[in-house]
Amino acid sequence: AQTVTQSQPEMSVQEAETVTLSCTYDTSESDYYLFWYKQPPSRQMILVIRQEAYKQQNATENRFSVNFQKAAKSFSLKISDSQLGDAAMYFCAYRRGNTGTASKLTFGTGTRLQVML
């Protein structure tokens, strides 16, 4: 079974600074996708960034980028120029590729990010 581990329950960052959230995963699959979701106090899960395992290039979405280390099964999220609106719970998630239970997302336990003025 696949597992996703987020070892940082809480992180804090100063506004305009950079912060990195860690995620490791375990799988025997070769075809899979990794995601970072943000859950603000409104509770709605919002996709931040997606990485396909077959792509070597790290995904980037504006101020958000990932460091995907496939051999190490590591998938960290870097938030640059942090803003107050970035404060939320961040979940790392795994999804298998085009077979079997490909629709199922396996989530980590989350990291609560605080942004300080």
Next chain:
Amino acid sequence: KAGVTQTPRYLIKTRGQQVTLSCSPISGHRSVSWYQQTPGQGLQFLFEYFSETQRNKGNFPGRFSGRQFSNSRSEMNVSTLELGDSALYLCASSLGDRGPSTEAFFGQGTRLTVV
């Protein structure tokens, strides 16, 4: 384009009762997945429906069931409620394809409290 709509937003039920939660996916999406979120267990996959058929199921007891209608709207039912069923129930919709562009869009959830 309207997002994923879950109703009701809040529910309070008594132990032993049953409850039905509703999820309307984004127009054109054929897959609806349900997740349970609790402080102790985190986010856990309940099941997925695609074109009115259950395609995947998580490790939950049979008290948890669901269905999907021809318009892709889905309902989730929990019978004989237990205190431990208190949770945020999230619904996610997607096109249902299993390719890389299939993104899951989440609703705002239904907060169920069992007393």
